[in-house]
Amino acid sequence: xxxxINLTMASILxxxxxxxAGESKDQTPSPGAKETVKVEKAAAKEQAPAKIxxxxxxxxxxxxxxxxxxxxxxxxxxxxxxxxxxxxxxxVFHDVWTQKGKLDAEKYKIRxxxxxxxxxxxxKEYFRHEGFFPKEELVKILKQKGVK
Numbered sequence: 723x724x725x726x727i728n729l730t731m732a733s734i735l736x737x738x739x740x741x742x743a744g745e746s747k748d749q750t751p752s753p754g755a756k757e758t759v760k761v762e763k764a765a766a767k768e769q770a771p772a773k774i775x776x777x778x779x780x781x782x783x784x785x786x787x788x789x790x791x792x793x794x795x796x797x798x799x800x801x802x803x804x805x806x807x808x809x810x811x812x813x814v815f816h817d818v819w820t821q822k823g824k825l826d827a828e829k830y831k832i833r834x835x836x837x838x839x840x841x842x843x844x845x846k847e848y849f850r851h852e853g854f855f856p857k858e859e860l861v862k863i864l865k866q867k868g869v870k
Contacts (some may be wrong), residue, residue, distance in 0.1 A: 742829045756828050778812040786836035792854040793836045799857045810869045
């Protein structure tokens with residue numbers, strides 16, 4: 723059983739590594755995808771602290787790595803979103819190349835990095851994007867759930 727889990731994780735990470743510099747691809751969530759939002763305290767290196775109300779309109783989950791070039795390009799965008807929508811959008815970053823991040827990669831069933839997952843106020847996924855996501859396009863996705 724442990725070998726199967728290790729092989730599965732190795733396959734996910736191998737694909738994530740190979741796709742790190744890959745192209746972007748829009749994808750709608752699979753039917754019945756039920757994701758809950760976990761409150762997470764990110765390390766200062768991974769996520770800047772922000773004042774966010776308890777029930778944001780959108781949770782923007784970024785799954786990537788601090789060593790991946792497209793992921794590094796997403797960092798200033800995540801910081802801008804945190805600053806511009808501090809009470810409406812919660813930004814969460816998971817480094818999938820860490821032990822904890824591997825679990826998050828499995829939870830969100832990512833295929834490549836970076837992957838952006840958008841959760842509504844109830845914690846249900848309503849949009850997913852793979853690859854670098856320009857800020858202007860990302861903001862359009864936030865506005866779908868009433869972010870102003």
